[in-house]
Amino acid sequence: MPKLTVDGIEVEVPGGATVLQACEAAGAEIPRFCYHERLSIAGNCRMCLVEMEKSPKPVASCAMPAADGQVIHTKSEKVKRAREGVMEFLLINHPLDCPICDQGGECDLQDQAMAYGRGANRYEENKRAVTEKYMGPLIKTVMTRCIHCTRCVRFAEEVAGVEEIGAIGRGESMQITSYLERAVTSEVSGNVIDLCPVGALTSKPYAFQARPWELKKTDSIDVMDAIGSNIVVGSRGAAVLRVTPRINDDVNEEWLADKSRFAIDGLAERRLDTPWVRVGGKLQKASWAEAFQAIAAGLKGLSGAEIAGVVGDLCAVEDMVAFKDLLAGLGTTRIECRQDGALFDAGEPAGWLFGTGLAAAETADAILLIGTNPRHEAALLNVRLRKAVKKGGAKAFSIGPDVDLSFPLTQLGDDAALLADLPAAVVEAFAGAQRPMILVGMGALKTPGLYEAARAAATRLNVVRDGWNGFNLVHTAAARAGALRLGLAVDGGINALMGDAGVKALFLLGADEVNVQAGRFTVYVGTHGDRGVAHADVILPAAAYTEKAGIHVNMEGRVQRALKATQPPGDAREDWTIMRALSSVLGVKLPYDDLIALRARIATEWPDLATDGLIARTATLSAVTAPPLRGPLHHIYSNYQLTNPIARASPTMAACVSSLLAPESREAAE
C-alpha cells in the first residue's frame, strides 16, 4: 500500500497502482489518450505527464508505478508546459476538421486541446494525410485524424481476441489498419468506436446523423441478447439514432455487442404502425376497434383449453404479465416462451438460470461448453470466458460443432453421447477445479433428454458446491428469464403446443422465431412485419424495446429497468396497454390502468421482479436421471446478425451478413 503525495494531498493506493490512479484518488484530473482502465498500459501518447520530485524529467503517470514517498505535482508550471508541448505535437498532424467530424462535441482531443493546449500552432509545414482503411460495414475510418494511441489495437487483441487490427509502418508513416483492410470479424468490434479518443474510428451507420448535444439520452436495457447490457439510447424526435453502452461491471462492463449497437436502424424499417385484419384471406388495414372486434369474433365459442399463447424474445416483463393475465381471463395458462424449441425443466430458477453469474464467469477455472457458441449467442459472455481462459488460465472444452471462440478450446466433437462418457481430460480438469462451469446452449437443448444429461454431468463433475453455482444455461432471448420466472412454459415445450390440434386460437406476443401453420385463429402482437405475421388473422402493432418502459431480466436473473426513449410509430401502442384494452372488449377487464398499478400487481405475486437485483433461486440442484443419448448437437444460430425481428429488418445487419459472405465484394457492402 504505497503512500504518496499528490499536490500536497497524501494518498494511499493499492499495491500495483499507477501514479495516474494515485492522482485520480487525490482528485487531480490527468488528461490522457492512450491510457484506458480496461486495456493494457501503452504509455505512448505522453499526455498524462506529471512532475515527480527527484525525477529530472516529467514522467508518464499512466506507466509509472506508484511508490512510497513519491511527491507528485500535477498543477505546476513544468506540467503545464509539458502538456502544452505534447498537445502541440499531437496537433501537428491532426486535421482541423472538427466541423465535419462525427466525434465533434464528444472528442477527447477537442476537449483536452481546449483545456491543456496552447491555443495556437507554430507548425507551418503541410500536415500528413493518411488513406482511409476499410474495416467493414460498421466502422468508418478517417485515419488522418488518428493520433496512434493504439487503444483499438489493444482492444482487438486483449478483449475481443481477434488480432486483426495493427499499426503498420513506423515513425511518421505509422498507420493503424485492419489486416489487409479486411472487415474486422469480431462481434464486439463496435467498441473501438467508443474507445477511439478522436474521430478516426466512428460509427459508419451513424455518420453525419447527429451531434451528441442534439440527442436525447435515455437509460435503457438492451434486448438483442440475454446479457441485458446497460445502454444509453440516443434519440432525436421519433428516431433512435444510436445506442452506446453504460458502464455496469456486473453485466456488460463498458462494452456492447455489435448487434446491440448497430441493429437499431431496424427499429425504423418494416414496422407495424396500424392494426391489420385478415378478410377473405387478405390482410387489410383496420382500426383498433375493428381489430378487437375481429379478435372477439375469432374467439367466439372457444373454451380456454382451445386457446394458447407464445411470447417472443424481446418482451418486457410488464408485457408478459399483462399477456398472462389476459389469457388467464380467457381461461388458459398455456403460454410458452421457449419458441426456439429448447426443452428443459422450467420450474426452479437454479435449473435454468445462468447460475454462475456473468461477472463471476471470468473467475472460472474449468469450462465445459455443451452445444453453445457464446460468441454468437452472448458475445459479451464470450469476452468474460476469454478472460477466464487467457488471464485465469481456465481449461475450456466444447461438445458441439467446431467453433472458434478466440481463446484456446479443446473441441471434443459434437456427439451427445460424450456427455454420459466424458473424456478423461475433462474429468481430470474438473476434479482439480475450484470454480468449474458447465454452459448449455439452447441449440443443444432442442435434443430431448439433453437437459437431463447435462444436469447429470453437472452432478458428476460437482459443479454446484458451497458458494459456487457452475450450472448455466446460455440463453439467447432477452425475455426468456423473465418469462420463465413468470412460469410461461408448458410441458413438452413449443413443439407440444404447436402440434396440439386442440389449440384453435393462438396469441403471439412478439413471437417471430416459431413456425405457425395456417388453420388456426392467430393474433400477432408485435413490432415488425416479420415471420410471426405470415399466418396471422389479426395483427396488433406494438412498441419496440426503446419505445416503452419495462423490466428486463437477463440470463443470470438480474432484474433491470429500461426507460422509454421514443414513441411507438403510428398507431402502435405499448404491449401491456393493448392487453388492457383488449381485455375490456373480451369482457375480462384487467385490474390495472397504468404502469404503476401494473408494477404493483407484479410486486404482489413476484416481489423479486419488482426490485432491482438478482431473482430468487435455490443454492442446490436436485439429482436427475439421464436417458442414453446419441447424435450430433447443433448451435442455435447459424449467424450472429439475423436473430430477431429488429435485426432482420436492419440494413446494417444485412450489410454485415453480405460483407461476411463475400468479403471480396466490399464495394457492394459499403
Added chain:
Amino acid sequence: MTDFSDFSWTAENAAEAQRLIGLYPPGRQASAIMPLLWLAQYQMRDETGVAWLPVPVIEFVAAQIGMPYIRAYEVASFYTMYNLKPIGRFHVQVCGTTPCMLRGSDDVMKACKDKGLKKYGTTDDGLFTLTEVECLGACANAPMVQINDENYEDLTYDSMTAILDMLARGEMPKVGSQIGRTASCPDGGPTTLTDMV
C-alpha cells in the same frame, strides 16, 4: 509460383528456420519472426531473383510460429530491411543521416539520380531500386551506401557513378572504402601514436 501462396522452405532453410526458432524458449517462438522473415526474403531472392516478401510469404512465416498475421505484418512493415514490394536486382540504400550528409551524401544521391535512379522506385531495366535510409552504422567512412549485402564507403559523386556503371555492366565493384582506407583507420594514414607504429 504465381501468387506465392505455395511458398515453403527449401530443405536447407527449413533446418535453419528450426534452428532459429530453437534459439528462443518454448512459448516465445514469435521472437524468431525477424530472422525468419530475413531468411524468407533471401529465399525469395534465390528463387525469383527479387528479394522481397509478398503477403503469402509473411503469412507462411507467421503461421509457422503461431503469430497472428497482423503482428507479423507490423514487423515486416516496420523495418526497411524487409521489402514489401518487388525491388530491382540491386537495392541501393543511400544513407542520408547527419554524418553522411555532412560528408557529401547529397552528391551520392545526385549521382544516383543522374544515373536514372528514382527514390523509392525501380529503374525500367529492373536493375536498381533506390531508397534513402537512416544511419547504417558506418559513419566513420561517411558517406556510404549499402547495395544488397555490401557497403561502399568514402564515396564521391564520381566513385558512386563508377560503382553504378560497374554494377550495370555486371561487374563487381570493390567493396568497402573507395579511397583505400582499411576499415575505419584515419584518412591518409595514422595521425596518432605514430612513434609506436
